[in-house]
Amino acid sequence: MATTPSALPPGGSLGRRLVLATLIFCILFTLVTAAIRSWSAWHNNLAVMTGELTLVDQVFQRTLSKAIWELDRESLQTQLESVAQTAPIGRVQLSILRPGRPPEVLVLQRRQQASGSTQRAPSLQRRLSYEPYPGASETVGELILEGDERLLWQRLVGEISSIIVTQIIQSLLLAGLIMWLFNHSVTVHVRHIARHLEELSPANLKRLLRLERSVARRDELSLLEGGVNDLQGKLSDYLEQQRRDERDLAAHRDRLAELVAERTAELRAANSRLEELSRNDPLTGLANRRHFDEVKEIEFRRALRRGQPLSMLMCDVDYFKLYNDTYGHALGDQCLQEVAATLRGVFGRAGELVARMGGEEFAVLLPGADIVQARQAAERLRQALRSRALAHAASQVAAHVTLSIGVAQLEPETMDRFDLLLQSADQALYRAKSLGRDRVAH
Numbered sequence: 001m002a003t004t005p006s007a008l009p010p011g012g013s014l015g016r017r018l019v020l021a022t023l024i025f026c027i028l029f030t031l032v033t034a035a036i037r038s039w040s041a042w043h044n045n046l047a048v049m050t051g052e053l054t055l056v057d058q059v060f061q062r063t064l065s066k067a068i069w070e071l072d073r074e075s076l077q078t079q080l081e082s083v084a085q086t087a088p089i090g091r092v093q094l095s096i097l098r099p100g101r102p103p104e105v106l107v108l109q110r111r112q113q114a115s116g117s118t119q120r121a122p123s124l125q126r127r128l129s130y131e132p133y134p135g136a137s138e139t140v141g142e143l144i145l146e147g148d149e150r151l152l153w154q155r156l157v158g159e160i161s162s163i164i165v166t167q168i169i170q171s172l173l174l175a176g177l178i179m180w181l182f183n184h185s186v187t188v189h190v191r192h193i194a195r196h197l198e199e200l201s202p203a204n205l206k207r208l209l210r211l212e213r214s215v216a217r218r219d220e221l222s223l224l225e226g227g228v229n230d231l232q233g234k235l236s237d238y239l240e241q242q243r244r245d246e247r248d249l250a251a252h253r254d255r256l257a258e259l260v261a262e263r264t265a266e267l268r269a270a271n272s273r274l275e276e277l278s279r280n281d282p283l284t285g286l287a288n289r290r291h292f293d294e295v296k297e298i299e300f301r302r303a304l305r306r307g308q309p310l311s312m313l314m315c316d317v318d319y320f321k322l323y324n325d326t327y328g329h330a331l332g333d334q335c336l337q338e339v340a341a342t343l344r345g346v347f348g349r350a351g352e353l354v355a356r357m358g359g360e361e362f363a364v365l366l367p368g369a370d371i372v373q374a375r376q377a378a379e380r381l382r383q384a385l386r387s388r389a390l391a392h393a394a395s396q397v398a399a400h401v402t403l404s405i406g407v408a409q410l411e412p413e414t415m416d417r418f419d420l421l422l423q424s425a426d427q428a429l430y431r432a433k434s435l436g437r438d439r440v441a442h
């Protein structure tokens with residue numbers, strides 16, 4: 001899981017860890033330095049104390065020697081006490097040597113030494129000589145000066161304390177300086193980069209990373225800044241290209257959809273045109289024979305199922321060959337269209353079907369009509385055509401175009417298929433023709 005700058009884990013700050021590491025290093029460094037400096041201070045103190053003992057010896061040697069020679073005990077005592085009072089002296093021992101006598105030993109000690117403890121303070125042993133007249137030197141005694149060990153330790157402790165205090169102050173200052181420098185030159189910028197990356201989104205990829213520091217500075221942070229900006233630039237270009245590709249793709253898709261819709265509409269139109277052509281007669285617009293054959297079967301079964309009457313008319317234009325011969329084929333076509341319009345005008349109710357069976361022959365299907373109603377409808381047709389008064393100069397039955405109509409009704413007992421009804425209508429038409437045309441027969 002990514003860690004946001006605002007949610008650093010405890011102790012996760014780089015600066016804090018750096019300070020901790022620096023402090024640990026400084027403490028170790030302080031301990032080692034303090035040990036080395038203490039060892040050095042110990043030896044220095046020994047040397048200093050030895051020097052002090054030598055100085056005391058030089059100061060008191062002549063007067064002590066003289067006091068011994070002159071057997072001036074009072075002076076001797078006073079001087080020994082003075083020596084013992086001198087700062088670096090812990091113990092002073094004076095041996096008075098007299099010929100033929102055992103040495104007399106005088107000891108003065110500032111503090112009682114701990115029993116069994118080894119003497120670490122320096123000591124100085126000197127022979128005391130006196131020269132009563134030039135060229136006659138006599139040994140009168142021996143002086144042993146021992147340094148004050150407590151003083152030695154006090155001096156050492158003082159120095160070590162000062163060493164440790166200065167080392168600690170130095171370490172703290174160093175750690176603080178490192179933290180300030182690191183924070184000022186690294187942490188603050190790293191946090192800035194992390195915040196910048198956190199706020200980054202496809203919408204603001206153009207907003208480049210700008211570290212708040214000298215532009216001229218070239219270091220790892222400026223490399224990182226350049227790298228982030230470079231990456232943003234590449235990402236932005238990539239996203240832009242992706243958006244362009246998506247737009248192109250969408251445009252292609254829309255164009256494709258339009259083309260498909262256009263082609264589908266064209267196909268539908270062609271299909272419906274084909275269907276219309278396959279069902280309609282192109283000259284008159286009436287249903288053609290094929291459509292008639294489809295519908296006749298449906299109506300035949302329905303009439304049988306429901307027990308309802310079904311009738312049909314077969315109509316034929318009289319002397320049409322002569323009409324063509326007289327007026328020409330084109331006007332013959334127009335005549336057929338006029339006849340078709342008349343048929344449409346008479347038989348417009350739901351279920352009624354008018355079809356051109358071929359040439360100048362038309363059929364009318366009348367579901368629900370019995371023979372009487374069918375005859376009446378046929379008469380209405382004849383009257384309607386007569387009303388149109390389409391001139392037919394060559395006709396032998398009238399001055400206008402006429403129809404012969406055969407009528408037949410379905411008889412379920414004898415007609416087990418529609419063609420028998422058609423045959424019956426055809427026969428009726430034949431009878432109408434035979435009986436003189438321009439009439440209805442059944």
Ligand SMILES: Nc1nc2c(ncn2[C@@H]2O[C@H](COP(=O)(O)OP(=O)(O)OP(=O)(O)O)[C@@H](O)[C@H]2O)c(=O)[nH]1
Pocket residue numbers: 283316317318319320321322324328329330331332333336358359360433437
């Ligand atoms: N103009 C035109 N004539 C057609 C078309 N189809 C058929 N005919 C003509 O219709 C005529 C039919 O003639 P016939 O079958 O002899 O019948 P008719 O002359 O009407 O005589 P009857 O039916 O006995 O009264 C023929 O001359 C055909 O050429 C057409 O689509 N247009």
